[in-house]
Amino acid sequence: MPINYYIFLSIALFCIGVVGVLTRRNAIIVFMCIELMLNAVNLLLVAFSKMHYMSSVLVNPASTAGADAQIFVFFIMVVAAAEVSVGLAIIVMMYRNIHSVDINFLNRLKH
Amino acid sequence: MDNQNMTKLIYLVPLFPLIGFLINGLGRNFLSKSLSAFVGSGSVLASFIMSVLIFMEAKTPGFSVVTVKLFDFIKTAKLDIPFSFQVDQLSTLFLLIITGVGFLIHLYSSAYMKEEQPHHYARYFAYLNLFVFSMLMLVLGSNYVIMFIGWEGVGLCSYLLIGYWFKNGDYNDAAKKAFVMNRIGDLGFLLAIFWMLGQYGSTDFISIFSRAGDTAPAVLTGITLLLFVGATGKSAQIPLYTWLPDAMAGPTPVSALIHAATMVTAGIYMIARSNILYTLAPVTPMIVAVIGLATALLAATIAIRQNDIKKVLAYSTVSQLGLMFLGLGVGAYTGAVFHVMTHAFFKALLFLGAGSVIHAMHHEQDIRNMGGLKKHLPVTHLTFLAGCIAIAGIPPFSGFFSKEEILGGVFAHNIVLYIIAVFSSLLTAFYMFRLYTLTFLGKFRGTSEQEHHLHESPLAMTLPLIVLAVLAVLAGFLGIPELFSTDAHWLSNFLAPVFAESTVHQQAHVVSHSTEWMLMGGMVAATLVICFYAINKFRNYEKTGIEATGFAKVLENKWWVDEIYDAIINKPLKGFSLFLNNVVERSGVDGIVNGVGKFVHYSSRQLRWLQSGQVGSYILIMVVATVVFFIIQLFGK
C-alpha cells in the first residue's frame, strides 16, 4: 500500500481532531478529540514502521528495522491512558464546583 | 646652516606664554598678585627675547624659509596636516610686534589691574598669556589649519577678556556679541579651508602657493572671498564690525592689546600671507579694497561724534583697519604690513594713555567731563600727543610713512578710491585732535572730587607709554620711500621674498616723483590745517546739555547700524527660534516622544484583550500559529 495513503488518512484524522478541539465547548468532547489526534499519530507511526521494515528486509532478512516505531506507539498509549485518568479527574472536580463542563467557564484562571 | 640655530627653537616662543597660562590659570588661588604679574609678564618677555634672536637670524641675507615640524597633527591616507611652524620674514616681524607690544601691555596691566582680587588678577594674566599663545600660533602656523587653531584661540580669549568683569550683564552681552560675530567670519574661513582641501589636497602654505598659478580663476575668487569673510569677522570690517566698539567693555589694556595691536590684525596677516592668491584672483582685490575703504569712511564719520574716550579709539581702529585692507586690496602688501606695525605702536600707545586717563579720573570715560588734564598728567599728555600726531600722519612720525605708502598705492590704482581715502584720513586727523583737545586742553569740566584725585600714573604704567611713544615716533624710518632716498625702504627689502610672487604678477604702477611730492605735500598741509582747526574748535568747549540734531544725531547714533542688525537679524532669528520651540519642539518632538509612550499604552490595552481567559481562543491562536510556522518552514526559501 503506498505510504501516501496512510499519510493522508492520518492527516485527515488529525485535522478533524483539531477542528473538534476548536469547535466544541464541552470539555469532555474536547478531550475525546485529543484522543482522536493521538490515534491518528499512532496509525501513521505504525505505517512508517512497516515501510522501513519493508525496505530493510530486502537487504537483510533478519532485521528489525521498524520495531522502534511500534514500541513508541505502545508508549503513546501508555501515556494516553495516564493522561485520560488525570484529566477526567480534573473535569469531575470542575463539575463539582461549577456544575458545568463548559470550557468558557474556565476563564476563571484570569482572575 | 648656522643661521638657523635659533630658528629650530621656534617652539619656545609660544611655549613660554602657554606655561604662563597654565601656572596662572591653575594656581590662581595660590599665587600672590606680584607673582602672577611676574609669571605673566616674564613669559612674554622670554618670548620676546627668543623672537629677537630669531629675528636676528632672519635678517641675515640669504635666509630661506624654514619649516619646523613639531608633530603629526592629522595624518591619514589622503590628508596630511602636520603641526609645524613656518619661520620667514613675515612671521618673525609679527612675532616681534606681538611679543614686544604684548610685554609692554603686560607690564602696564600689572599696575592698572592692581585693584582686583588676587585670584581674579591671576585669571586676567592667565587669559592674557593664553591670548599671546594663540596669536603666536596664528602667525607661526605653516598651514591654514594651525592658523585657524590660533584664530579660534584669539577669538576665545577675546570673549574671555571682554567679559572679564563677568558680574556685569552688559559686558557679558558685549563679549557674546564679539564671539558670535567672530564665529560668523570663522565659518567663511572654514569653508575656505575645506575648499582648499578639496582643490589642493593640502592646506600647506608652500604647497598651495606654488600651485596657485594653475588654479581656475573662479576657484581662486571663491577661496579668497571666503577667506576675506573670515577676515571681516576678525578684523572688524563691514558688515561684522559692530562688536569692536562694544568690546571696549573689557579692561583698557585688553583693548590695547587685542583690539588695537594684535588680534584685529590677524585678518591683515592672513591676507598678507595669502598674497599670491589675492593677486591672482580676478575680482576679490577690488572687493577687499572697496569694503576696506567703506569701513574706513563709515567708522571715521561715527568717531567724530563719539563722547567715550575708548569708543573714539575703537572706531579709529576700525577705520585704520579699513585703510589697511584698502592697501591690501590695491596690492600694496608691504604698505599694509608697515601700517600694521606702526598702528600697533601708536594705537596701543593711545589706548594705554586713555587707560592712564581713566585711571586718574577714577573710571570716568566721558570726554565731556574731562579737560585740562595737561597739568596733572604730564607724561600721559606728551605720549598721547605723540600718538595723535602719529595717527594723523604728520611727518616725521611713523604714521605718515605708512599711510603715505598705502595712499600712494591707492593713487596708482584708482583716483576715486584715493580721494575718498584722503577724505577719511583727514577725518581721522580731525577726530583724533578733537579727542586730544577735549581731554587734555581747556578747562577741567569734571567734579571737584575727581580733580582732587588726579595724579600721574605709576612707573609701571608710564614706562610702556614712553617706550611706545618712542617707537611711534621712530618706527617710520624703517620704511623710507623711494622718494626721499633710494633703496632706504628697509622693510620693503626685508619683506620682499614674502611678496615676491605677487610683485611679479602685478603691473608696476609708476607714479612720477613730482606727482608724489605734490600729493604728499598737499596731504600733509591739509592734515595740519585740520589739526589746528580741531584744536581751536574744541579748546573752549563748554559742556552743554543740548542734544545733537540732524546729521550729527545720525553720527552719534552710529548710523543706527546696531539697531538695523537687531531688526533684520536678531528679531527674525528670535522669532524663528520661538517658533521652533513652541511648535516644532512642543508638538513635534515632544509629540513624537510622548506619542511613543501613548502608543505603547494604547497597544497594550488592545493586546490585553488577547488574554481573555477563554481557553478556546487560546487553542485557536495556537493552531493558527502552527499553520503559519508550517507555511514558513515548508514554503519559505
Place this chain on the structure above:
Amino acid sequence: MGITVVLFWFLTALAILSALMVVVSKNPVHSVLWLIAVFFAISGHYIILNAQFLAIVNLIVYAGAIMVLFLFVIMLMNLNSDTEPQKNRWLKIAGGLAGGCLFLVIIAGLKETEMKLQVAQVKTGDIGLIENLGMVLFKDYVLPFEISSVLFLSAMVGAVVIGKKD
C-alpha cells in the same frame, strides 16, 4: 483489487466518517460511541499492517478502558444534548477554517517529499508479532518500560488526590 485493498478503503472511509460524527454529534454519548467506531477502524488498519500486538492493545486499552471511563464520567454528569452548550457561530467557522488550513498546508508540504513511492508492507511482516516486539521492548527499551510504571503510579495518585472530596 485484492481483498486487502478493498478492506483498506472500507476501513479508511469508516474511520473518517466516524471521526466527523464524533465532532458533529450533539449528544456526548453519541460522540463516545462514534469514537469507539474510530478505534475499531484503526485497529482494523493495524491488523492489515500485521501489527497484531498493537491492534489488540489498541482495542483493549483505548476502546475498552479509556472510552468506558469517558462513558462513566458522562453518565456521572448526566449530560445529554439538552445541556450541551453551543459555541458562537463565528468561532465555529474560524475553528473549522483553521483546521482546514492545517490540513491543506501539511498536504501541500508533503508534495515536496520523495517518499511517495515507498510502500508500507501489508499482510506480512514479522515485526508486528508479539514475540519480536517483546524482544525489542525488553532488550532495548527496558528502562522506559520500567519508568512507565512510575508514570502510572503518579497518575493514579494524582487522580485520587484530585478527585477527593474535601
